[in-house]
Amino acid sequence: MNLTKKKNSSPARSRRDVRDIWADSPWYVRTAIYVLLFLFAMFVLPSDGVKSFMSPETDWVTTLWDPIGLYILLALGLNIVVGQAGLLDLGYVAFFAIGAYSVGVLGKIHHWGFWYTVVAALLIAAVSGILLGAPTLRLRGDYLAIVTLGFGEIIRIVARNTDAIGGSQGIEGLPRPPAMFGLDFENLLDAKPFYYLVLVMIALVIIISVRLNQSRVGRAWTAIREDEDAAELMGVPTFKFKLLAFFIGAMIGGLAGTGQMGGVQGYIQPENFTFILSATILVCVVFGGSGNIPGVILGAFIIAWLPERFRFIQEYRTMAFGVVLVAMMILRPEGLLPSRQRKAEMKEGAGTLGAMGGEVAGPDTEASVEVTK
Amino acid sequence: MFNDFISQFPQSTVDGLAVGAIFALIALGYTMVYGVLRLINFAHSEIFMVGTVAGLFTISQVFDIKSPLTGFALVGMVLLLLVVAMAASGGAAVLLELVAYRPLRRRGASRLAALISAIGASFFLQEVFALQVIPKLFDRPEGRNQIGVPRIMDKDVLFSVGSMDVRTDHVLVVVAAVVMMVALDQFVTRTKVGRGIRATAQDPETAVLMGVNIDTIVRTTFLLGGAMAGVAALLYIVKFEITAYNIGFILGVKAFTAAVLGGIGNLRGALVGGFALGLIENWGAIFFGSEWKDVIAFTVLVIILMFRPTGLLGESLQQARA
Numbered sequence: 192m193n194l195t196k197k198k199n200s201s202p203a204r205s206r207r208d209v210r211d212i213w214a215d216s217p218w219y220v221r222t223a224i225y226v227l228l229f230l231f232a233m234f235v236l237p238s239d240g241v242k243s244f245m246s247p248e249t250d251w252v253t254t255l256w257d258p259i260g261l262y263i264l265l266a267l268g269l270n271i272v273v274g275q276a277g278l279l280d281l282g283y284v285a286f287f288a289i290g291a292y293s294v295g296v297l298g299k300i301h302h303w304g305f306w307y308t309v310v311a312a313l314l315i316a317a318v319s320g321i322l323l324g325a326p327t328l329r330l331r332g333d334y335l336a337i338v339t340l341g342f343g344e345i346i347r348i349v350a351r352n353t354d355a356i357g358g359s360q361g362i363e364g365l366p367r368p369p370a371m372f373g374l375d376f377e378n379l380l381d382a383k384p385f386y387y388l389v390l391v392m393i394a395l396v397i398i399i400s401v402r403l404n405q406s407r408v409g410r411a412w413t414a415i416r417e418d419e420d421a422a423e424l425m426g427v428p429t430f431k432f433k434l435l436a437f438f439i440g441a442m443i444g445g446l447a448g449t450g451q452m453g454g455v456q457g458y459i460q461p462e463n464f465t466f467i468l469s470a471t472i473l474v475c476v477v478f479g480g481s482g483n484i485p486g487v488i489l490g491a492f493i494i495a496w497l498p499e500r501f502r503f504i505q506e507y508r509t510m511a512f513g514v515v516l517v518a519m520m521i522l523r524p525e526g527l528l529p530s531r532q533r534k535a536e537m538k539e540g541a542g543t544l545g546a547m548g549g550e551v552a553g554p555d556t557e558a559s560v561e562v563t564k
Numbered sequence: 565m566f567n568d569f570i571s572q573f574p575q576s577t578v579d580g581l582a583v584g585a586i587f588a589l590i591a592l593g594y595t596m597v598y599g600v601l602r603l604i605n606f607a608h609s610e611i612f613m614v615g616t617v618a619g620l621f622t623i624s625q626v627f628d629i630k631s632p633l634t635g636f637a638l639v640g641m642v643l644l645l646l647v648v649a650m651a652a653s654g655g656a657a658v659l660l661e662l663v664a665y666r667p668l669r670r671r672g673a674s675r676l677a678a679l680i681s682a683i684g685a686s687f688f689l690q691e692v693f694a695l696q697v698i699p700k701l702f703d704r705p706e707g708r709n710q711i712g713v714p715r716i717m718d719k720d721v722l723f724s725v726g727s728m729d730v731r732t733d734h735v736l737v738v739v740a741a742v743v744m745m746v747a748l749d750q751f752v753t754r755t756k757v758g759r760g761i762r763a764t765a766q767d768p769e770t771a772v773l774m775g776v777n778i779d780t781i782v783r784t785t786f787l788l789g790g791a792m793a794g795v796a797a798l799l800y801i802v803k804f805e806i807t808a809y810n811i812g813f814i815l816g817v818k819a820f821t822a823a824v825l826g827g828i829g830n831l832r833g834a835l836v837g838g839f840a841l842g843l844i845e846n847w848g849a850i851f852f853g854s855e856w857k858d859v860i861a862f863t864v865l866v867i868i869l870m871f872r873p874t875g876l877l878g879e880s881l882q883q884a885r886a
Contacts, residue, residue: 279676326870333604334869337824340817341862352855466813470683477680510691516684521667524677 232390237383249499253382258495260389261447266475266491267396267484268443273473274482275404276436277416278328279336281469282343285323286441288350288464289316290448291365295459296356298366305368309449316445317438324437328430331419343469351461361460365452389450396443400484403439412436478519480526489527569850574728576846582734582803584842585741589796590819591826591834592748593657593789599765599829600785603675606682607664609816610689611657611790615797616807617693618652619645620713621701623801632718641716642736642798650794657790658783660685669782694809710808713801737799744795745835748788752831757784765829814858821865827875836876 237252269283293312297303327338411432414422479490498508597605664685698707721729752758760781763771826837848860
């Protein structure tokens, strides 16, 4: 069907895309912009001026940490799995839970220091990513989706049913990082230190994502996403690279879990890690523009921020969220800021995981008109 | 523990079959839609929920049944409820397809986009029922609590074998589920529309070229899948006597697991997968306790998929009955 479809390529691109300018600018300009963005996130974003617009009713800095910062971290991690490698993971929250519980169990029950628990959490999350991936990554698309969904539920139910790690009560009083750089992590009412911590984590994850994306690994992931069989035939060890995507995704999920530290509530419990959160993070990725890092960050920011901003419609916000999702997918299925490559894929009707219904549209649509011509 | 297993085994088997029948009926909706569109219809669990609410409305508001019925009144009531639940769920499924999936299909959107749209539709339906429909229909201030369903039939023990009690509701659930599934299977195998469904599942492009109207086929698929969810909904409220705005979620996940277990896209696979999952869960619960049911179900799924990557009966809506 694609063969018959004529590309309506625009005649000689008239305006230069922002992306071209970005790609053409020298490295020091790009570095400077990165630094400026970081400084902006550090000083301007949490300031009172921004607060009065973004979040007049709630504590803006706390909101920036939990949920906005954490959603961005999770979305960046899931973006590697879904956006770059094209593996549909519906249980990503499992790694978030593993990270949070590692900090909770090791710190609260075994009295480890915070930073030791972070290292342990990353290791445990990565190992569980491998343990989940090794047997299941040979499965295709939707089988993987249900298995990962199951994994997410298993982790939550195990946490709920195991009294040694708090059972359904969860864990209270998670360890916090020791004071550093004049930042004191003792007081939950002043969320700035937590926000800065998550911000540094986000910066790290962005650097890792970008570097990976531009490397051989990133190209291998793209190849797998586009056509796994073709990639395998071209000599890409698909299984290894899929496992790597899971491994890195799991680690980032675990990292987000360590940054959670009980969140605004100050405790973790199994019901914080439900499927709804997995679905929401997936929505962040697709809503923003799967595969495109700025898009994913924007998506996560909006999805996390809107419900906090519009607390006065508290009751109806999930409903509105549902409507927005459906409308968004109908009007702009490639996301707010799609990567250029992805946009092209979408146009061909393929894209991640192939098209619905084998690329056949209804009798009166573009595609089938082409057939009858 | 082994003695426990022996003594509880027969009863668990009966319970497992009854639950499995409900899983299987819901799984049919997932499997048919998947077979035709390659789409995980995430909102199917809400289609099921719509059916339970419609059934409850008929029982408690329209007829105001307080005590269990008997004889012809019971038969008539069950048949009426069947029609109501099937119509409600089938209608909701067709509407869902029209609003949330068809525009995407027209644009040739990716399946990931369709999945997100499905999740959005699922959130929307749950919230509409929690905030508006359930409070208004049943005159309750809080729509998020579970609602008990009045008992419409006596759950007498029909016969006992050793420690195993087979009750009327067990029989009703299993028989009704098997009858509906045979009917659906025959419909898909023997009618013209059924042939269209199979052709589309096999190769949509060729099917269109052969003159199959794909819009009709997709609509029919959603209608049939929804109607089966309606049957499941009726059986569920008769057996478990409870509903809530989010009742579909865990059942939906289980039913989808059942569909995958049997081989997604395969109608008979849904039946096999549903019963297998119901039995495995209940048998496993004897050993580990019922709070581990879900873990057992998913673990078994992973193990089976490792050895049979396309499920117990294989994938195609076409092949299994060639």
